[in-house]
């Protein structure tokens with residue numbers, strides 16, 4: 001039966017079911033008029049319980065693991081087979097959109113429900129992971145859920161505290177979990193055949209291409225730096241222009257240079273200065289010191305590292321010419337995670353079998369696959385979102401695109417062949 005006939009016969013498409021659940025989950029929030037679902041809060045727990053119920057309804061056994069991940073398992077042709085793991089996260093940023101994270105979890109559950117309805121069992125198990133914390137809003141440490149599953153959770157973060165002074169250890173206990181058992185959430189390589197995540201693109205590329213879905217090539221690595229420019233504070237009226245060592249004017253030229261180098265790169269380099277602070281910060285004082293951040297991403301590590309070296313050299317020259325002192329400290333670095341070629345090829349086949357042109361793009365944003373790659377090969381499917389808007393209440397996915405994503409994922413699951 002064609003899609004149109006199905007709709008006419010009153011059947012709900014996968015997309016419609018997914019959107020209805022996205023809306024149900026979006027209603028579970030810290031405040032009624034926006035979407036905020038932070039790690040280990042009451043609404044986080046309510047969301048977990050709702051997802052667990054959907055998993056059970058879809059024919060999966062389901063439980064909450066020691067970090068708060070929602071874990072569902074649909075057995076294969078016989079119990080105990082290695083699994084294809086699908087997943088994404090169910091926490092949100094503050095004042096979030098409804099699709100970032102939940103779309104991947106809900107779509108995966110809908111695919112399993114569809115198999116279950118047809119009594120279809122595959123030569124492998126399917127597991128769906130709803131990761132508890134990807135965004136890292138509460139404890140300023142990201143990928144907590146997937147790191148626990150990958151066995152790379154750093155126990156030291158248990159002592160980190162949120163804004164209210166509650167430690168992660170205390171919050172886990174309040175949630176009903178045992179922090180001593182986080183190690184038990186870890187899986188090993190042999191249990192997973194692959195990890196596949198469907199996620200909204202969070203950028204405008206698919207929309208510009210007129211395509212509902214895209215095949216991710218890699219999750220771009222990132223380097224974040226703290227920059228400090230030191231000059232000399234002085235009186236805004238008495239120090240002649242030629243004698244000034246204005247840290248803010250210098251920082252402005254440096255920031256423009258970073259933008260220019262990224263703009264002219266042409267190979268996917270992106271750089272952002274998202275924070276700046278000038279001191280002493282008075283109208284009539286020449287700024288003596290400026291702190292700002294740099295976030296640099298590129299599709300490969302080699303590219304990013306080369307770009308970083310080039311940027312450092314060029315902005316250092318600007319500082320020298322202006323008689324300023326520039327200090328750069330790397331505060332965060334994560335490597336690029338390429339999607340496994342064998343797995344990406346299967347994503348491409350599924351996209352093409354559903355009648356869409358195969359379009360490849362890198363992910364500029366970080367995802368749970370960055371942690372999962374330690375125990376499994378990873379691949380990602382991107383779904384178009386309106387205007388590329390994300391981490392914002394206006395984040396939006398059309399029903400037809402949610403449906404396209406689900407059909408691609410379902411076909412991918414049904415045709416999945418482990419790497420031989």
Ligand SMILES: [Zn+2]
Nearest residue numbers: 100101134199
């Ligand atoms: Zn996300």
